[in-house]
Amino acid sequence: MIAAATDGKHGNVTSYTMTTVKIEQSSFQINEFPKETEFIFGEDKYRVEFTEPEEIRMALYIRSVKVFKNKRLFKSFETCDPSYFVIKSKDNKFLALPTKNGIEITNLENGNTAEFDLYFMIGNEFDNKDKYCLINGQNESLLVDLVTLKIKFKYKNLENYISQARFGFDNKLWTIEDWGQKLRIELLDTETLTSQYSIIDKPFELFKIPLEKYSKVIDSKCHCIWLMTGGGMRFSGFLNKWEYVSSKNKIVYKTLIPKSEVKFNKNYNVESCEAEFEYIEIRNDIENSDLNIENGNSDSKIWTKIKNLLN
Numbered sequence: 001m002i003a004a005a006t007d008g009k010h011g012n013v014t015s016y017t018m019t020t021v022k023i024e025q026s027s028f029q030i031n032e033f034p035k036e037t038e039f040i041f042g043e044d045k046y047r048v049e050f051t052e053p054e055e056i057r058m059a060l061y062i063r064s065v066k067v068f069k070n071k072r073l074f075k076s077f078e079t080c081d082p083s084y085f086v087i088k089s090k091d092n093k094f095l096a097l098p099t100k101n102g103i104e105i106t107n108l109e110n111g112n113t114a115e116f117d118l119y120f121m122i123g124n125e126f127d128n129k130d131k132y133c134l135i136n137g138q139n140e141s142l143l144v145d146l147v148t149l150k151i152k153f154k155y156k157n158l159e160n161y162i163s164q165a166r167f168g169f170d171n172k173l174w175t176i177e178d179w180g181q182k183l184r185i186e187l188l189d190t191e192t193l194t195s196q197y198s199i200i201d202k203p204f205e206l207f208k209i210p211l212e213k214y215s216k217v218i219d220s221k222c223h224c225i226w227l228m229t230g231g232g233m234r235f236s237g238f239l240n241k242w243e244y245v246s247s248k249n250k251i252v253y254k255t256l257i258p259k260s261e262v263k264f265n266k267n268y269n270v271e272s273c274e275a276e277f278e279y280i281e282i283r284n285d286i287e288n289s290d291l292n293i294e295n296g297n298s299d300s301k302i303w304t305k306i307k308n309l310l311n
Contacts, residue, residue: 018169018198020206021281023252028281031246034087041092041108044069048097053081065097084123084246089130094146096124096133103135105149114149116142122163123246128171132190136244141165143173143190153193161237164244168251169284176200176242183242203255204240207278214239214258217271224270225256227277233268234275242280251282 037048047068053061061081067074079098088095095106102117103124118137125134132152135142140156141163155165155175168174173188183202188195204211217224218240223233234256242253256275265272 019283020200021283022206023279023281025277025279028250028252028279029248031084031086031248033082033085037087039088039092044108045071046074046095046108047071048087048095050079062100063098067095067097080121082121082123086123086125089126089133089146090128091130093130094126094133096126102137103133105133105144105146107146107149112149114144116144116151118142123244125167125246127167127173127190134165134167134173136163136165139163141175152190153188161235161241162243164242164253166244166251168282181205202240203242203257203278206280207255207257209240209257211240214262214273217262217273220271222270224265224268224272225258226265226272226274228259228274229276233272239275245279252279253282254279 033050034048035050035052037046039046049066049068051064053063055061063079063081064077065079066076075097078100080100080102082098085098086096093107093109095108097104097106098121099115099117102115102121104113104115106113116135118135118140120138122136122138124136126132126146127134131146133144133146135144139158139160139162140154142151143153143155144150145152153173155163157163157177160177164174164176166174168187171190173190175186175188176183177186179199181202182199182205185198185200186195187198203209204214218236220236223235225234225236225239226232227234238256239258240255242255245252245254254277257278258273258275260274262271262273264270
């Protein structure tokens with residue numbers, strides 16, 4: 001899997017290339033959910049506390065959150081339980097909290113607050129310049145301008161089981177979606193809303209997994225993938241898809257790779273297989289002018305496509 005980027009305005013090849021590397025989970029650090037966070041903004045000290053998640057119905061969890069400002073209760077309510085979450089911007093000016101239906105963002109300098117609802121909120125992150133907050137739902141992503149606390153860009157794809165938007169190289173917003181037999185990453189310039197596309201391999205192609213063997217399981221659209229490590233059933237829509245990993249200092253995706261033949265599971269009354277997570281890192285190899293591939297062994301051609309989202 002490899003990709004090359006083009007300048008969305010001029011069509012010139014930029015100075016970096018992207019290289020895919022298979023990596024072990026032990027080689028990077030996953031960002032854990034921030035159960036307790038303390039920080040200072042201006043002359044005020046804030047403390048954010050979350051309770052442990054509580055299952056209120058099957059696979060639906062909630063938490064309670066309390067925010068203290070100078071040891072006095074500032075906010076308190078029940079929240080959803082996102083997979084990952086970033087509480088504050090890097091300059092500590094903006095506070096983000098999950099709500100029952102989405103996310104609340106507060107400008108701690110002027111007190112302005114806005115709430116954004118979306119279906120099944122998965123997580124959020126701030127960009128490198130503290131100008132935007134990205135919010136991921138199950139099949140949509142919202143880019144919030146922190147100055148106005150309004151949505152600047154919305155991405156929605158009902159065919160995606162889980163949204164994969166993230167900030168990548170050069171502070172660009174990345175989304176990933178099906179593109180025929182491949183996948184494509186769209187790299188969106190958050191200022192101009194111009195974009196570029198890079199075509200990448202699907203996980204089964206990269207890891208040499210025969211699609212025909214597991215196509216029936218994928219098409220079943222149910223929880224039928226048994227995790228060999230940790231146990232539990234995963235949704236079949238995660239097979240042959242790259243999944244966002246919130247990690248420190250690396251751009252990481254994971255995927256479920258089948259490790260067994262397809263068998264009928266009597267306990268769950270479904271065709272099922274066992275699987276494990278495999279991980280890749282996408283690196284910005286500035287010196288790599290020849291577009292080398294590490295470990296991917298892909299001979300796929302590179303397509304670049306420029307799309308202007310502004311009329």
